[in-house]
Structures are given as structure tokens and as C-alpha cells.
Amino acid sequence: MNDQTPITTGCSDTPVLKQRGQREVFCGLTGIIWLHRKMQDAFFLVVGSRTCAHLLQSAAGVMIFAEPRFGTAILEEKDLAGLVDANQELDREVSRLLARRPDIKQLFLVGSCPSEVIKLDLARAAERLTEIYNPNVRVINFSGSGIETTFTQGEDACLAAMVPMLPNTNERELLLVGALPDVVEDQALQLLSDMGISKIRVLPAHRVDAQTALGPNTVFALTQPFLGDTHAELIRRGARHIAAPFPFGEEGTTAWLRAIADEFGVDQDMFDRVTQAPRARARKAIQAQAKILNGKSIFFFPDSQLEIPLARFLTRECGMKAIEVGAPYIHGDLIGPDLELLPKGPVISEGQDVDLQLDRCRAARPDLTVCGLGLANPLEGEGLSTKWAIELVFTPVHFYEQAGDLAGLFARPLRRKSLLTGFHPNMQAAE
Amino acid sequence: MKLTVWTYEGPPHVGAMRVATGMKGLHYVLHAPQGDTYADLLFTMIERRDHRPPVTYTTFQARDLGSDTAHLFKDACQQAYDRFKPEAIIVGASCTAELIQDDPGGLAETLGLPIPVIPLELPSYQRKENFGADETFFQIVRHLARPMEKTAQVSCNIIGPTALGFRHRDDIQELTALLFDMGVQVNVVAPMGASPSDIARMGQAHFNVLLYPETAEAAARWMERDLGQPYTKIVPIGVGATRDFLAEVAAITSLSPQVDDSRLRLPWWSSSVDSTYLTGKRVFIFGDATHVKASARIARDEMGFEVAGIGCYNREFARDIRALGKELGVDSLISDDYLEVERVIEELQPEMILGTQMERHIGKRLGIPCAVISAPVHVQDFPARYSPQVGFEGANVIFDTWIHPLVMGLEEHLLHMFRDDFEFHDEAGPSHHGGHMPKDIAAAADPQKTVLLEDGNVIWLDAAERELKKIPFFVRGKAKRNTEKFASEKGVNQISVETLYEAKAHYAR
Numbered sequence: 018m019n020d021q022t023p024i025t026t027g028c029s030d031t032p033v034l035k036q037r038g039q040r041e042v043f044c045g046l047t048g049i050i051w052l053h054r055k056m057q058d059a060f061f062l063v064v065g066s067r068t069c070a071h072l073l074q075s076a077a078g079v080m081i082f083a084e085p086r087f088g089t090a091i092l093e094e095k096d097l098a099g100l101v102d103a104n105q106e107l108d109r110e111v112s113r114l115l116a117r118r119p120d121i122k123q124l125f126l127v128g129s130c131p132s133e134v135i136k137l138d139l140a141r142a143a144e145r146l147t148e149i150y151n152p153n154v155r156v157i158n159f160s161g162s163g164i165e166t167t168f169t170q171g172e173d174a175c176l177a178a179m180v181p182m183l184p185n186t187n188e189r190e191l192l193l194v195g196a197l198p199d200v201v202e203d204q205a206l207q208l209l210s211d212m213g214i215s216k217i218r219v220l221p222a223h224r225v226d227a228q229t230a231l232g233p234n235t236v237f238a239l240t241q242p243f244l245g246d247t248h249a250e251l252i253r254r255g256a257r258h259i260a261a262p263f264p265f266g267e268e269g270t271t272a273w274l275r276a277i278a279d280e281f282g283v284d285q286d287m288f289d290r291v292t293q294a295p296r297a298r299a300r301k302a303i304q305a306q307a308k309i310l311n312g313k314s315i316f317f318f319p320d321s322q323l324e325i326p327l328a329r330f331l332t333r334e335c336g337m338k339a340i341e342v343g344a345p346y347i348h349g350d351l352i353g354p355d356l357e358l359l360p361k362g363p364v365i366s367e368g369q370d371v372d373l374q375l376d377r378c379r380a381a382r383p384d385l386t387v388c389g390l391g392l393a394n395p396l397e398g399e400g401l402s403t404k405w406a407i408e409l410v411f412t413p414v415h416f417y418e419q420a421g422d423l424a425g426l427f428a429r430p431l432r433r434k435s436l437l438t439g440f441h442p443n444m445q446a447a448e
Numbered sequence: 449m450k451l452t453v454w455t456y457e458g459p460p461h462v463g464a465m466r467v468a469t470g471m472k473g474l475h476y477v478l479h480a481p482q483g484d485t486y487a488d489l490l491f492t493m494i495e496r497r498d499h500r501p502p503v504t505y506t507t508f509q510a511r512d513l514g515s516d517t518a519h520l521f522k523d524a525c526q527q528a529y530d531r532f533k534p535e536a537i538i539v540g541a542s543c544t545a546e547l548i549q550d551d552p553g554g555l556a557e558t559l560g561l562p563i564p565v566i567p568l569e570l571p572s573y574q575r576k577e578n579f580g581a582d583e584t585f586f587q588i589v590r591h592l593a594r595p596m597e598k599t600a601q602v603s604c605n606i607i608g609p610t611a612l613g614f615r616h617r618d619d620i621q622e623l624t625a626l627l628f629d630m631g632v633q634v635n636v637v638a639p640m641g642a643s644p645s646d647i648a649r650m651g652q653a654h655f656n657v658l659l660y661p662e663t664a665e666a667a668a669r670w671m672e673r674d675l676g677q678p679y680t681k682i683v684p685i686g687v688g689a690t691r692d693f694l695a696e697v698a699a700i701t702s703l704s705p706q707v708d709d710s711r712l713r714l715p716w717w718s719s720s721v722d723s724t725y726l727t728g729k730r731v732f733i734f735g736d737a738t739h740v741k742a743s744a745r746i747a748r749d750e751m752g753f754e755v756a757g758i759g760c761y762n763r764e765f766a767r768d769i770r771a772l773g774k775e776l777g778v779d780s781l782i783s784d785d786y787l788e789v790e791r792v793i794e795e796l797q798p799e800m801i802l803g804t805q806m807e808r809h810i811g812k813r814l815g816i817p818c819a820v821i822s823a824p825v826h827v828q829d830f831p832a833r834y835s836p837q838v839g840f841e842g843a844n845v846i847f848d849t850w851i852h853p854l855v856m857g858l859e860e861h862l863l864h865m866f867r868d869d870f871e872f873h874d875e876a877g878p879s880h881h882g883g884h885m886p887k888d889i890a891a892a893a894d895p896q897k898t899v900l901l902e903d904g905n906v907i908w909l910d911a912a913e914r915e916l917k918k919i920p921f922f923v924r925g926k927a928k929r930n931t932e933k934f935a936s937e938k939g940v941n942q943i944s945v946e947t948l949y950e951a952k953a954h955y956a957r
Contacts, residue, residue: 039524040507044483064449066543066572071458072486078826090449094573097547106449114451130481130544134513163483164510164544200918298949302956372531391488391500398498418949421956 027357031365033347038370041391042320042345043407044163046129047076048171051411053086055196058122058224061087062114063161064107064139065129086121088114092131103137104145111146111156121154122225125175128160155225157182167345169243169321169410172196176220180250183220186230190216191277192256194248195241198413205240205264205416208274211291212283220247231256238277240264240415242355243322245348262354263323264415265423266330267299272354295417302421303334309428311336316383318392319343319369320406325352327387327409329359335424339363340381343374385431402430454786454806456761456824460570461542462487463580466663467588468538469501469611473643474588475534477525479517479552480542482507494827495612504528506545518550525556529563536592536644537561538584540568564644566591576784578662578736578762581610585639586666592644595675596651602701603633605653605677607667608660609640614739614823616640618836619659623684626839627657629707630697639663651675655700659683659838662736662762685742687714687750687843712840714847718751726851730756732798734781734789734807735822737765739837741772743802743821746846748776756798759783786810800854805829817853906935912943930955 046069049061063069070089077085090110096103107126115121124146126139143158150156159178161171176194191214193205206217218229233255239248242263252258261276262269271292278288315337317324324344331337341364344352356365366374371392378386379399386396386403393403404427414423457463461478468476469491478484485505491497506524508517525539539552553567566587570580585607606623609616620641624634635653636646650671656679658668668679678700684693694705717723731753733743737760747753759781760769766782773780781792786806793801793810801811801818805826811818820829821837836842908916919927927948934951935943 038507038527039485039505040482041485041488042482043486044481046483047486062451067452067455067457067459067576068461068484068543068572070452070455071462072483074455075486075490085453088451088453091452092449092573094571096449097573103449110449110451130483131547133510134544134547162510163481164508164513167482200915203915203918294946295949298953302953305956372527389489390493391485392492394492394496394498395500418952421953425956 028359029357034366036370040369041371043168045161045166045171049087060121061125063089063127064132066131069129124156126158130162133162173244173246177246177250183231186232189234192218192237194220194239201413201415214281263326266334266420270416299417299420303424306424306428307335313384314338316340316386317342318388319345326355329355402434456784457577460575460580463577464584466581466610466612467584467639470640473535475537476503477539479521479545480505481544536564538566543572581663582666589667592647593650599652603635603653604655606637606657608664615837619838622836622839631703685837686746714843727752729753730798731800732757734759734803739822756796819850908943912945915945
């Protein structure tokens with residue numbers, strides 16, 4: 018079932034197809050939707066337009082309840098007339114907000130396209146406001162604008178902005194970087210501490226009080242591939258990166274854990290003792306789904322930067338055949354180990370010209386297409402099976418216990434299609 | 449600056465998208481940064497369209513800023529024409545592109561495309577979605593429609609329906625049938641379903657039916673002046689309004705307003721004794737002005753409710769709503785701040801809310817029944833079944849929709865008779881609202897409270913129980929059952945984290 022291709026023939030040397038044109042992707046503001054759930058004492062205040070507020074509302078869907086911990090300070094005509102005024106306006110809105118929400122300890126001023134284009138200096142505003150609200154509230158600025166960030170890069174920009182503020186330490190500690198669902202984070206911490214690695218911190222932490230420290234003896238591992246800027250900031254602070262494939266599937270999780278275990282001198286016996294049972298469970302759970310996925314072809318539109326590690330998992334552990342793997346950005350340094358493992362064959366593309374990419378997708382007629390919500394129903398309408406990419410960011414999918422679920426996310430649309438065949442006129446045409 | 453969480457309306461370019469997506473053979477080239485394509489999913493997901501909206505975005509990025517963006521726009525425009533071969537193109541800027549001041553209209557003109565190119569000026573920092581739709585449709589009509597000889601038979605245009613409109617799809621069908629019964633043919637429905645060449649022949653209709661003033665009033669006024677077409681002022685939502693609308697059409701056309709109303713059931717349903725309990729129920733009505741006006745009349749005159757308060761979020765119609773409030777003797781709220789709406793509802797304590805998706809959330813929070821009467825709405829209000837608001841069938845649909853969330857008459861009677869009974873006590877609420885279960889019963893039924901398995905005597909260890917709680921609540925029950933079943937099959941009597949995941953892997957088949 019697993020692809021036995023030797024790893025030396027991976028995709029590291031495959032030339033990357035780079036295209037510029039219309040991009041059908043989310044902006045970085047979308048990251049707020051999951052980041053605010055993770056950081057429970059934080060509020061995300063977007064400084065932007067009605068479009069930004071509308072985007073957050075559309076992406077958050079039913080999550081907009083009575084008092085969410087994010088909102089938009091909508092720029093009005095008078096804010097555009099003079100910049101001094103805009104700063105005063107911002108201060109007033111922040112004071113109203115913090116008076117209403119005294120539980121907030123971290124306030125993120127999130128830049129948007131409009132605020133970037135009029136060059137509203139939110140970094141200085143954050144400094145000014147930090148002075149005013151010190152020590153109760155820390156105000157941090159990052160940009161989630163579409164002109165600078167794509168979807169998950171919003172998390173990268175947020176975490177990168179937090180790094181320079183972390184206190185110093187000389188302790189030899191492991192730092193896990195990337196916002197994971199709580200259940201997944203706990204599993205990762207458990208596995209590592211079972212191997213005897215005890216001093217572990219996470220970024221982002223649940224609350225600002227538990228915030229981690231950082232220094233020249235810190236080593237860090239990334240749990241998500243889209244953290245390029247955060248990676249650079251951490252290195253700037255003297256921390257060292259443990260390169261590894263990303264922890265998707267049994268193989269990815271094992272390789273990720275192995276890299277950390279090597280760094281901390283964990284012997285093979287200990288490693289096997291800790292990982293053997295969960296590895297067996299993961300393989301078993303994947304196998305059930307792989308029956309459906311084996312031999313099926315898959316096409317990735319760019320969305321989250323998770324595409325390459327996921328393609329690696331689906332091809333090697335589920336027997337799928339990748340036709341094109343598109344990513345919004347490819348950070349060679351971070352994604353290298355995954356590219357090396359990804360069997361040769363697929364087109365690797367970076368960036369997008371959506372109409373041309375749709376032409377390629379239609380010509381290839383893949384069994385499964387991973388794409389955004391704007392493309393999914395139109396492609397289903399043409400008889401192609403799709404998997405919404407955004408779900409992969411919200412659902413627990415990392416590490417051993419979720420490996421079967423991860424494969425299941427891809428198997429379900431195919432199973433559904435086989436159950437419903439015959440109802441939609443285009444479905445027969447697709448056979 | 450204004451702090452906002454909910455917005456009732458999107459930015460004006462989303463209104464333009466609603467017009468473009470509703471139409472056929474029209475393409476919209478939108479100068480906008482990467483990310484603004486999020487709006488596509490409103491159409492593909494909420495309205496479940498099986499085609500991409502006909503919109504090409506320039507999706508410029510930071511590196512493009514400077515002189516490059518104008519080029520980008522021209523390329524995008526030319527490519528959109530080459531690929532989609534539309535009959536006409538509309539061009540405009542989103543909020544960010546408005547700031548960088550490329551001139552989409554001027555740039556598109558220099559391309560010399562062989563089709564009409566219609567520039568849109570949509571001030572993003574002052575106006576909103578409905579204005580965007582209204583202005584876009586007006587510009588399209590103004591550019592394409594011309595005075596023409598009228599059709600031999602009496603005909604009209606139906607104007608206002610767009611993509612992402614609340615029940616627009618079925619309202620068109622109901623209204624077309626109603627007009628057909630009177631002997632009026634529909635010339636063009638626009639923007640929904642119309643192509644630019646259809647717009648060009650709108651002039652041959654005798655008059656216009658202005659179905660939704662929010663999205664087509666500017667076009668209606670222009671056509672009245674420049675094409676000599678009167679337009680209807682009454683929106684036929686509700687029985688009384690439908691009859692008045694038919695009379696209005698009769699006055700314009702000299703046709704008889706008598707049409708077949710044999711399938712109209714609201715008046716009898718509302719008169720039947722089972723509806724007596726509806727008398728004087730206090731309702732608060734909020735939404736877009738058109739649906740609020742229609743709903744207030746139905747609530748008072750056709751359902752026998754007491755209107756406790758009204759309001760709308762679109763300032764363009766503030767004067768109308770204030771006048772109506774005065775007539776009803778209630779305060780009217782003109783606001784797009786949902787916290788203010790929530791405050792007013794809390795103050796008024798109505799027995800029912802007629803509102804938008806936001807009011808549905810407010811109602812849920814305050815424990816007040818709510819029915820949806822207006823956009824913005826979510827996916828469940830784009831139903832598969834036929835559900836117009838307009839005309840006689842619309843009245844039937846409205847009757848059912850509004851009374852559904854209310855406690856049934858008999859149930860209410862029982863609540864009073866047996867107010868101390870645990871199943872019928874005051875806070876029990878309607879039987880079909882699971883969320884209103886009495887608190888003590890809900891607590892007792894909480895599956896997390898039980899540590900012991902009733903029959904098999906299996907114990908959840910603390911760590912495993914904590915792990916179980918991390919599982920999303922909607923699958924937690926299943927995970928718990930499966931794990932316990934797995935444990936008892938294996939003869940394990942203590943469930944550890946390990947057991948939990950062993951079971952998960954076991955059932956992964």
C-alpha cells in the first residue's frame with residue numbers, strides 16, 4: 018500500500034511552476050478565527066473597512082455569538098481625510114473596547130489592506146497604547162492584509178510579532194510553534210514528555226501569563242508549515258530550528274518526533290517504547306480509509322501551505338496519486354523534508370492564475386480536488402469531487418490519534434459520491 | 449472609526465456582485481486586493497450556486513503597488529473579455545483599490561473593447577451593499593436601455609431581484625403567475641436572469657413592477673422619466689398588500705384586478721379558532737425596510753399581533769420606517785448596530801421577534817422565539833422547496849413560518865393549567881425547541897456527569913474523562929458509547945486514555 022519509492026527520488030529538484038494572475042485565496046485576517054479560540058485572553062481588533070468586517074463575519078459563520086473576541090474598527094470617510102484624526106479615533110475605540118472587556122490581556126491591532134495602503138502606523142499605535150494600558154494589557158500589531166498575507170500566513174504574522182516580546186532565558190528548552198487544537202497539543206506534549214523531554218513550551222500559549230521565554234539555548238520545532246516569518250524571528254533571537262517533515266500521518270508524526278528525540282539524545286529503545294502502540298493504532302486507522310483512497314488521483318489548489326505535507330501523507334500512506342500540488346508560497350527551508358519524501362510525479366506550483374489552473378484541473382479530471390469554498394460547488398457542478406481546504410485548518414488532523422480522521426476527511430467526499438451517484442445529471446457525465 | 453462585530457450589509461461592491469451574479473452574459477472586473485475573493489463563497493455556499501460568480505478580481509499584492517496596479521487592471525480586463533466573451537462588462541474598485549486611485553472606468557475605456565463597458569462609482573467608505581446593488585443596476589439600465597415601441601399585449605418588467613436576495617427566486621415565480629392571471633405578460637425580469645441584451649429591450653414594457661425598492665428604485669425612477677414607464681409603489685407581500693398591488697396594476701393597465709385566490713389559506717387559517725391565542729402577541733420587527741413594512745401590516749391586520757416596535761438597518765429608508773412607526777404608535781429604530789437592536793429587544797421584551805439572522809441569534813440568547821423575514825440570511829433560508837414571500841402562496845408560507853416558533857395554543861393552555869408540573873412549567877418553552885429544556889432536567893441529562901457505566905460497571909479514569917471532554921461535544925456522546933462498548937467487549941473495566949484511543953482506532957474501520 019505505502020509507496021516504496023526510495024526517498025532520493027523525491028520532489029526536491031522538481032522545477033516549481035510559478036504563475037501570477039488572479040488568486041482565489043483568503044487574506045490573513047481569516048487566521049483570527051482560530052487564533053482567538055486558542056489565545057483566550059486576547060482580542061483581535063482589525064483596523065480596516067466594511068469589507069474586512071464582512072469577511073470575518075462570512076468566514077466565522079455561526080461563530081459570531083454575543084461577544085466574540087474580535088471585531089473591526091471600520092474606517093470612515095473622515096478617517097481617510099487626515100491621519101492624526103485616525104489615531105485619536107483608534108485610541109477612543111480601544112478605550113471603549115477595553116472598558117467593556119476588562120478580561121482582555123493582549124490586544125492585537127491587526128492591519129488590513131486599507132490601513133496598510135493609507136500607511137496608518139499601527140506599530141506606533143501599539144507602542145503608544147501599550148504605554149497607556151501597561152501593565153494590564155499588552156498591545157501588539159501585525160498585518161493580516163490580503164496584499165501581504167494569504168490565509169494561514171495571518172497566524173505567521175501574529176506569532177512573528179509576538180516573538181520579540183518574549184522574555185529571555187538561557188534554559189535549554191523545547192518550543193513547539195503553531196496553534197494546534199488543544200487535544201492535539203496535549204497529545205504532542207504527552208508523547209515528548211514520555212520520552213523524557215520535560216521542558217517544553219508552546220507558542221501561542223493559552224494565556225499571556227503562561228507565555229514562554231526564549232533564548233540562545235532554545236530549540237524549536239514547527240507544527241505548521243506556514244510559519245516562515247516566525248521561524249526567521251526565532252532564529253534572530255538565537256533559537257535553533259529542528260528541521261523535520263510535518264506531523265501528518267503515522268510516518269510524518271514519527272519523523273517529526275524522531276528529529277526532536279535525536280536532538281535530545283533519546284535512545285531508540287525509549288523512542289520505540291513510547292511510539293509503538295500509537296503508531297500501530299495510526300496505521301490501522303489509516304488503513305481503513307486508504308481502501309477508498311488507494312489509486313485515486315488528487316489535485317491541490319493553493320490555500321494554506323499545508324498542501325505539500327498533506328500530499329506527502331496521501332501519496333505515501335494512503336496510496337493516492339498527486340497530479341498537481343499548488344501552494345500559495347513554498348518556503349524551501351521549512352518544507353524541504355516533506356518535498357524530499359513526496360514521490361516524483363506531480364506538478365508543484367506556487368502562486369496562482371486561477372483560470373489557467375482551473376483549465377489544468379478540468380483537463381486532468383482528478384478523482385478528488387482540494388480547493389476553497391468559492392470553487393468547491395462550481396467544480397462539483399461540473400462533476401468533480403472536492404474537499405474543502407479550510408476544514409483542514411479547523412479540524413484536529415496532526416499526530417497519531419488524528420491520522421485516521423485526516424485520511425477520513427479525504428475519503429468522505431468519495432464515499433458520498435459513490436452513495437449518491439445517479440441523482441445529479443453531471444455525475445454520470447463524469448464517469 | 450466605528451467598532452463593529454456584526455454587519456447587516458457588506459460593502460457596496462458586494463451589492464454590485466449580487467447584480468452581476470444574478471445576470472447572465474455580464475462580467476464584472478473588480479480592482480481589488482488578494483483576499484477579496486472571499487465574497488465568491490457567499491454565492492457558491494449560501495446560495496449554493498453551481499457556477500463561479502462572473503467576477504474577475506485583479507487581486508493585487510503589496511509588490512504590485514505603484515504603477516503596476518493599473519497594468520494589472522488592464523490585463524485582467526482584457527483577459528476576462530477574451531475568456532468569457534460577455535455581452536457587457538462592468539468595472540469598479542473595492543475599498544482598497546478606491547484608495548490607490550487607479551481609474552477602472554478610464555483604464556477599461558482605453559482597451560477599446562467591442563462591447564459596452566460600464567464604470568461604477570461605489571463609495572465604499574460611505575455606502576453599503578444595498579446601495580451598491582441599486583447603483584449598479586441603475587448604471588446598467590441607464591447605459592443599455594432605450595425608449596422603444598411598447599409591446600402589443602400589456603407587459604411589464606419585474607425589477608429588483610438579485611443573487612443572494614431573500615426568497616427572490618420564488619418571489620419572481622409567484623409574481624409572474626399573479627400577473628399572468630391578470631393578463632399582464634412579463635417582458636424582462638432584471639437583474640436576476642437577465643442578460644445585457646434583455647436590459648436593452650426593457651423599454652418595450654408598459655410599466656415596471658418595483659419588487660424590491662432597496663435594489664432597483666434608482667433604475668425605476670430613471671425608467672419612469674426616460675422610458676415613460678410608471679412603476680408600482682406597493683410590494684405585494686401579505687394578503688392586503690397583494691390585493692392593493694393588484695388594484696394598483698389595474699389602475700395602470702385598465703385590466704381587472706380579480707385573480708384566482710382559491711389557494712389562499714392565510715385568512716381562514718388566521719380566523720380559525722386555533723389561532724385565537726395569537727391575538728395581541730407582542731412582536732418586534734427588524735430587517736430591511738421593505739420586508740419590515742410588509743411584515744408590520746401582516747402582523748397587525750392579518751395575524752392580530754400587537755406590533756411592539758419596528759426598525760430597519762438601511763438608512764436609505766429611514767423616513768418611511770419612521771412614518772410607519774408613527775402610524776403604528778411605536779418607536780422606530782434606525783440602526784446598523786446589532787448591540788443597539790439587542791438592547792431595544794431586551795427593553796421591549798416582545799413575545800416574538802421577526803428579523804434577520806442576527807435577530808435569530810439575539811432571540812436564541814434571550815429565549816424569545818424568532819422567525820426570519822429579511823436578509824441577511826444564512827444557508828437555511830435559501831431552501832430547496834418553493835417558499836415565496838410574495839402573493840397568495842407567499843402569505844401561506846408566511847403564516848406557517850411565523851407561527852412555527854411560537855408555543856402552540858393548546859401547549860400554552862397546558863402551560864398555564866399545569867404550571868407546577870415539571871414537563872409544563874413556565875420556562876419549558878415550546879416542545880420543539882430542545883434548547884429550552886428546563887434547566888434542572890437538562891443538567892440531569894448531561895452525559896458527562898455519569899462516570900459509571902450503568903450495566904457493565906466500567907470506570908472512566910480521571911485522565912481519560914478529561915480527554916473525553918476535549919472531543920467536540922457533537923461527537924462526544926458517540927465516542928463515549930463506543931469506548932464503553934469496546935471496553936466491555938474486551939473485558940476491560942477501567943477506561944484509560946489508551947483505551948479511549950484503542951477504541952477510536954477499532955471503530956475507525
